[in-house]
Structures are given as C-alpha cells and as structure tokens.
Amino acid sequence: MTDNGERQLHEQFRALRRQAAAGAPExxxxxxxLKRRRERAGRLRGRVAGLAIAAAAALVLFAVLRSGGKRAVLVDLAAARWEAPTDFLLRTPGAELLRAVPRLTSEGRLLP
Incomplete structure (x- = not known):
C-alpha cells in the first residue's frame, strides 16, 4: 500500500471510531x-413481599374466623386400625427371639 492509501485508511478508521463513540452513552x-433499575427492582420486591405477607395474613384470619368455634372430630385410632390380608407373610418363625434380649447363665448358656 502507498503512503497515501495508508493515510486514507487511517482517516476512515478514525472517522468510524468517532461515529461509534458518538452513538455510545457515557x-x-x-x-x-443501572443503579436506578436496581433501586426500582428492590422496591418492587418489597411491594411483592408485602402483598404476599398481607395475603397470607388474610388467609389465616379468614380460616380462624370461618371456623366459628367448630370443634374437631376425635377419631378413635384403635378402632380405625386396619390389617392388610397379607400381613401374615411378614410374621416369620422365630421373630419373638429378635424382640427380646437373651439372658445368659453364669455358664454361658441361654435361658428361655
């Protein structure tokens, strides 16, 4: 390239840089x-959290006032016991030996 061509190319790049810099914000x-957007987002999060807390409090208050002194029905759990038809398969021979701690005699024999 000639010296004149290099100068023209250099000037064109300089003009391109000026044009790009003119369109870019400070x-x-x-x-x-960015700081303003973060502050707005923080305020929005605070409002959403406040609304969520207020909604939860309203639901709790509604549930308490709606019950109107109703009492819960007590269920006799012993009467509600259910045994599956296949539970007998879980009862293995000798299972009672696993539920008790064996006692040993002074000679080292097991007591019944």
Missing part, C-alpha cells in the same frame, strides 16, 4: 441507569 450514565 459510562457514568450507564452506571446511573
């Missing part, structure tokens, strides 16, 4: 807008 403006 860095401090970008930081300021």
């Amino acid at each position: 860095f401090r403006d970008v930081l300021a807008s």
Whole structure:
C-alpha cells in the first residue's frame, strides 16, 4: 500500500471510531441507569413481599374466623386400625427371639 492509501485508511478508521463513540452513552450514565433499575427492582420486591405477607395474613384470619368455634372430630385410632390380608407373610418363625434380649447363665448358656 502507498503512503497515501495508508493515510486514507487511517482517516476512515478514525472517522468510524468517532461515529461509534458518538452513538455510545457515557459510562457514568450507564452506571446511573443501572443503579436506578436496581433501586426500582428492590422496591418492587418489597411491594411483592408485602402483598404476599398481607395475603397470607388474610388467609389465616379468614380460616380462624370461618371456623366459628367448630370443634374437631376425635377419631378413635384403635378402632380405625386396619390389617392388610397379607400381613401374615411378614410374621416369620422365630421373630419373638429378635424382640427380646437373651439372658445368659453364669455358664454361658441361654435361658428361655
């Protein structure tokens, strides 16, 4: 390339850089807008949390007031016991030996 061609190319790149810089915002403006967006997001999160707490409190209050002194029905759990038809398969021979701690005599023999 000639010296004149290099100068023209250099000027074209300089003009391109100026054009790109003219369209770009200032860095401090970008930081300021980021700070404003974060503050808005924080306020929005606070409002959403406040509304969620208020809704939960309203639900609890509604549930308490709606019960109107109704008493819960007590269920006799012994009467409600259910045994599956196949439970006998779980009862293995000798299972009672596993439920008790064996006693040993002084000679080392097991007591019944």
